Amino acid sequence: MTETASRPTLEAVAARAGVSRATASRVVNGGDGVREPLVERVRRAVEELGYVPNQAARSLVTRRHDAVAVVIAEPETRVFADPFFALQLRGISKELTAHDSQLVLLLTEGRDDHARVGRYLAGGHVDGALVFSLHLDDPLPQLIHGAGVPTVFGGRPGWGDGARRAVYVDSDNRGGAREAVRHLVGLGRTRVAHITGALDQTSAVDRLDGFRDVMGDADPGLVVEGDFTPAGGERAMRELLERCPDVDAVFAANDLTASGALRVLRERGRRVPDDVAVIGFDDMLPVAEQTDPPLTTVRQDIEEMGRLMARLLLRDLGRRTGKQGADGGPAGVVLPTTLVRRVSA
């Protein structure tokens, strides 16, 4: 067939259409300012030759790449393997595709990788970056911020001052937590406990804050630290039952934690939701729907988060005439959450 025989160039298209390279270029790039008959001729030539622009040559002169890096920091098996990132990637991918941008995926684990990512971004291979970094002490966000690449963060970045200027998209962790806890209170529960997530992540901190917004610091014994895993949920639940046997409701930092808690509750003969009501967070379907009983939880629209991140970045890239948007910028966009009532609360 069409062997690897070097692909046709703009020059070839122009020749076949009987126009100059410049005109052919104009048509390929939208065709403004070229009269209809010529446009038609060029289009046909492109078709017949199977012409595809050489992106490298184009980038060389435009300094644009139509590519965005997605950086996912430290994909420990547990974290990365949950459907979270898959959904975000879907959302991001859809939005980027709609704008003819490519998605360059950068997965990192560990310091060496950080340096590599930093170099890559600073190297100007992509127009911008979407960064997921879960840990408060992760140096990556700062590093990237310093690289001078337009960036949008997924989830509120945890670093002090700079965070204020960073653009990010996050779920309303605090508000969602409040809603969950209020729901429990509305059910008439008085001994409401919270199993936190890994507190080195902003989402865990924010959910804890939401819990406290409603419950205050009344009984510190009702807050137990978890780590977003089922095992952590089990451990925390055991501790909780020991410390406060009269607990009648648990708000778990995520669904996985809740599933662990549920197991302990069942094992100890506590009925859910009769004796103890349980609420999770995430609405991670394979988990939330499969627990026994099905889990009431706070849903966040993960895919939409991804889409929004991409949209924000693309918008920023679009109006990159001057320097940084000096308009004091919209630091963060926070997406609403919704309480999904199933059986457990």
Place this chain on the structure above:
Amino acid sequence: MTETASRPTLEAVAARAGVSRATASRVVNGGDGVREPLVERVRRAVEELGYVPNQAARSLVTRRHDAVAVVIAEPETRVFADPFFALQLRGISKELTAHDSQLVLLLTEGRDDHARVGRYLAGGHVDGALVFSLHLDDPLPQLIHGAGVPTVFGGRPGWGDGARRAVYVDSDNRGGAREAVRHLVGLGRTRVAHITGALDQTSAVDRLDGFRDVMGDADPGLVVEGDFTPAGGERAMRELLERCPDVDAVFAANDLTASGALRVLRERGRRVPDDVAVIGFDDMLPVAEQTDPPLTTVRQDIEEMGRLMARLLLRDLGRRTGKQGADGGPAGVVLPTTLVRRVSA
């Protein structure tokens, strides 16, 4: 700081090091044939200037991109959101990173996207492609095969003839299934059933074949079609219990299916594994470890699959002197599976 002020070029590095552009280039690309003192001078200049090669300019002349596309076809929520792809991506990413290649992620759903992907790959933006396509009738593999881009498939592609020549990496679905079923037989079970996966996917077909390898076609009533979902597993299990109440073992096509089956079994008062032994497939941790009882299952090393795919592709790219490896090539590489014994069988 270092404003966006155009990044330093090779020219600048050469000037600072007091050598020619060509020499600087040689050093940047390995430094063969340049004497030590000069190498050192250039290296320092690179360092001081913070020089990063312009990939576009380089690609323009070398026709290499150091980038590989990963195509994931039809990421329906369910499919894409399971940890499967995340793990494969990890494996792929690690291998690519080790070879200084970038990972361009292409997610598709539907026909339009296919065309887009085809165009992108044919456009020569990447050196090769890693393709995941789950459905037997998916036109994508053929389309890509036709695009003339070096490709490795994830999972045995389902299309007729061409498949024979395609390079792919797969788990030993058939062998794993055999092992699972033999284990059940070894437990003394005589009425062993199989809940299949979605039979438009090669993995489901292969697992069914493995089941038949051991059980023959003895009792066709013991094979029920599922769809890889928990709901499908429930439905199939109900049908099975109705049709063959004396069933004493179930080999489910994957863990999700098994979790659905387990639920029905529990609901019907059948004890697992005492009355009915159950085995899944995948060893998808969040599921297999959380079922009640914990699931015995067939583990496949997903991350390794990804890594292997990347390695195969890179190797192929490396020796791309002539045309396709005319050595009749190693069509497929099949990774072994292992039976993980937990409680359910």
Place this chain on the structure above:
DNA sequence: GCACGCGATGAGAGCGCTCCCCGACCGACG
């Protein structure tokens, strides 16, 4: 009917890099 103006087209200069090829320089041998 003629001059002016504006929009459409073509020519050409690079973008930053690699790589070919020639010139120069070094050491060694006669």
Place this chain on the structure above:
DNA sequence: CGTCGGTCGGGGAGCGCTCTCATCGCGTGC
């Protein structure tokens, strides 16, 4: 000490494209 062979460094072309600028042709207004 002269000359020849081998090796290393520099000059230059050109990858395919975009974009500026000059040119051309047409329409319009007086």
